Amino acid sequence: MAPAASRLRAEAGLGALPRRALAQYLLFLRLYPVLTKAATSGILSALGNFLAQMIEKKRKKENSRSLDVGGPLRYAVYGFFFTGPLSHFFYFFMEHWIPPEVPLAGLRRLLLDRLVFAPAFLMLFFLIMNFLEGKDASAFAAKMRGGFWPALRMNWRVWTPLQFININYVPLKGPSTAFGTNKGSVNAVMDGWLDQLTNKRFRVLFANLAALFWYAYLASLGK
Numbered sequence: 001m002a003p004a005a006s007r008l009r010a011e012a013g014l015g016a017l018p019r020r021a022l023a024q025y026l027l028f029l030r031l032y033p034v035l036t037k038a039a040t041s042g043i044l045s046a047l048g049n050f051l052a053q054m055i056e057k058k059r060k061k062e063n064s065r066s067l068d069v070g071g072p073l074r075y076a077v078y079g080f081f082f083t084g085p086l087s088h089f090f091y092f093f094m095e096h097w098i099p100p101e102v103p104l105a106g107l108r109r110l111l112l113d114r115l116v117f118a119p120a121f122l123m124l125f126f127l128i129m130n131f132l133e134g135k136d137a138s139a140f141a142a143k144m145r146g147g148f149w150p151a152l153r154m155n156w157r158v159w160t161p162l163q164f165i166n167i168n169y170v171p172l173k174g175p176s177t178a179f180g181t182n183k184g185s186v187n188a189v190m191d192g193w194l195d196q197l198t199n200k201r202f203r204v205l206f207a208n209l210a211a212l213f214w215y216a217y218l219a220s221l222g223k
Contacts (some may be wrong), residue, residue: 031181040084044211050067087207
């Protein structure tokens with residue numbers, strides 16, 4: 001009986017690990033929202049590049065175990081310094097540019113994301129990657145001519161339904177202190193602002209998970 005009980009306790013402990021990890025992650029999101037999202041984006045971006053390399057090797061049936069270590073490092077830098085922070089503040093400001101009570105708020109937010117943010121973010125991706133790869137302006141222009149439009153069309157096809165769900169249905173944190181609070185103190189207003197700022201954490205997490213495969217596609221454009 002003792003070994004069986006020990007085994008059950010061990011299995012229960014293992015089952016609780018994902019819940020504890022998620023709770024710890026959400027705590028970091030609460031305490032260090034931008035840094036946590038930046039780190040998550042960096043890790044998933046690097047994994048996306050690594051996945052693209054593995055797929056490419058399997059497609060070409062290459063037996064060599066060597067991988068381009070620089071690729072995941074470049075994607076990690078881009079994800080940490082650009083994807084995570086920019087996505088964080090984009091979702092935050094979108095809530096205030098297009099509040100929920102505005103007519104057709106969901107559609108307007110989606111159009112803002114698809115027609116403004118997506119093209120600008122994709123152009124930034126090509127620019128930063130060109131810089132990190134040590135290439136010149138002519139290489140960037142060639143990459144834009146050959147890869148920008150196909151990538152943008154793929155972005156619209158893949159990300160439009162995902163972003164519609166993300167912007168309109170991914171749950172935010174529970175009720176929080178709103179702007180214009182009646183508590184009558186500057187600290188209360190600042191607390192409300194910070195609470196609103198961290199509220200958008202689940203949207204960036206959702207986008208980061210989907211971006212794992214998106215960055216694998218973008219990495220394949222460089223092959």
